[in-house]
Amino acid sequence: MTGDVFHLLEAYCKENSLKIFLFILFLAIALFSFIFIDPVLAAETSKAAKIFNSNCASCHIGGGNILISEKTLKKEALQKYLENYELNSIAAIVHQVQNGKGAMPAFKSKLNEQEINEVAAYVFQKAEQGW
Ligand code: HEC
Numbered sequence: 001m002t003g004d005v006f007h008l009l010e011a012y013c014k015e016n017s018l019k020i021f022l023f024i025l026f027l028a029i030a031l032f033s034f035i036f037i038d039p040v041l042a043a044e045t046s047k048a049a050k051i052f053n054s055n056c057a058s059c060h061i062g063g064g065n066i067l068i069s070e071k072t073l074k075k076e077a078l079q080k081y082l083e084n085y086e087l088n089s090i091a092a093i094v095h096q097v098q099n100g101k102g103a104m105p106a107f108k109s110k111l112n113e114q115e116i117n118e119v120a121a122y123v124f125q126k127a128e129q130g131w
Pocket of ligand 1: 068070077093096097107123
C-alpha cells in the first residue's frame with residue numbers, strides 16, 4: 001500500500017519536474033529577452049523621443065498643438081486633419097514634417113531622412129497609445 005503511494009508520488013514528480021523544467025526554461029527566455037532586447041528597443045525609442053523633444057515639442061508638447069489647438073498629434077486629430085493619414089499614417093506624417101504646413105516649418109533641411117522617419121514612427125506610436 002505504501003509502495004503504491006510511493007510509486008504514484010514518484011510518477012507524479014517525474015511528470016512535474018518536466019513541467020518545472022519547461023517553466024524555468026520559459027522564464028529564462030523571457031528574462032533573456034527582457035534584459036537584452038528591451039534596452040535596444042528603449043534606445044531606439046529614446047532616440048526618436050529626443051528628436052521629437054528638440055524639434056517638435058516646442059509646438060506639440062504632450063502631442064498637443066500650441067498654435068492651432070485642434071490640430072494636435074492625437075489619433076482623432078490626425079485622422080481628421082492630416083491628408084492621407086488613413087491611407088498610410090507614417091508616410092502622411094513624414095510628408096508633413098518634410099514640407100511643413102501653414103505655421104509649421106518644413107524640416108527636410110534640418111533633419112535627415114532617417115530622423116524624419118524615426119520621428120514620424122514615434123508620433124504614430126504615441127498617437128496609437130493615446131500620448
Ligand atoms: C513652430 C511650431 C511647430 C513645430 C516646431 C512643429 N509643428 Fe507640427 N504643426 C504645427 C502647426 C501650426 C500645425 C497645423 C498646420 C496646419 O494644418 O495649418 C502642425 C501640424 C502637425 C501635424 C498634423 C496634425 C494635425 O492634426 O493636423 C503633424 C503630424 C505634425 N505637425 C508633426 C510635427 C512634427 C513631427 C514636428 C517635429 C519634427 C513638428 N510637427 C514641429 C506647428 C509646429
